[in-house]
Amino acid sequence: MVNPQMERIQSHLSRMKLTTTRDRLDGLLQEAARKELSFLDFLDLVLSEEAAAKDSKRTRMGIQIAHFPIRRSLDDYDFDLQPSLDRRLIRELETGTFIAHAENILLLGPPGVGKTHLAIGLGGSPSNGARAACS
Ligand SMILES: Nc1ncnc2c1ncn2[C@@H]1O[C@H](COP(=O)(O)OP(=O)(O)OP(=O)(O)O)[C@@H](O)[C@H]1O
Ligand SMILES: [Mg+2]
Structure with a gap:
């Protein structure tokens, strides 16, 4: 009814x-x-x-x-494979404060160590809303 x-x-x-x-x-x-x-x-x-x-x-x-080239998230990133990486810094970047401050992030390292993976993971985190660019 x-x-x-x-x-x-x-x-x-x-x-x-x-x-x-x-x-x-x-x-x-x-x-x-x-x-x-x-x-x-x-x-x-x-x-x-x-x-x-x-x-x-x-x-x-x-x-x-x-238009990220592949689907990746920070949850899939194995920090144990990159012990020199500061996990706390990545968690801090995940908050998106760097975007509010109009700052850039440079990920430097040899091929295949997960730079693009991290960039996509950071860009796709809810607080960053996929606003980071990566290559
Ligand atoms: N620590 C990690 N944990 C999980 N997956 C990883 C990790 N490091 C690399 N990979 C995987 O390995 C592959 C290559 O990584 P990615 O493309 O991010 O490397 P890159 O540093 O950007 O390399 P390039 O310098 O060639 O662009 C991807 O599938 C990525 O998800
Ligand atoms: Mg790359």
Whole structure:
């Protein structure tokens, strides 16, 4: 049966481009009822899911636009193979502060040691949003 209120809410969500909430509305309402969520907790759940979905979409699109030559992530990088590499520095670069400060990163080393892998991993990390260039 058509529920005019649900239709109105779905239409508002579409207009506001809150598409994850629109598509998951039934499930979210059921979850709220099942867990007896407070109004605040429900709002928190809805907005957190929507924000996470938008962040993940932005990263995916950034990776697509960046045209990285291969798919690599920092999670696949074996730091044990490069003991001279400062893991803490890489984790710091992952935060994206260098982009905010308009700084460059130079990865120097012999062929095949993972420079491109690291550059792609840094560029594709969620906080950097695939904005780094690599070769
Ligand atoms: N420490 C590592 N952990 C996991 N994979 C690695 C590591 N080092 C290299 N690789 C893998 O080896 C391959 C070659 O690495 P990559 O292309 O990043 O090297 P490069 O330093 O950029 O080489 P080049 O100087 O020729 O451009 C890639 O598939 C990469 O994922
Ligand atoms: Mg390379």
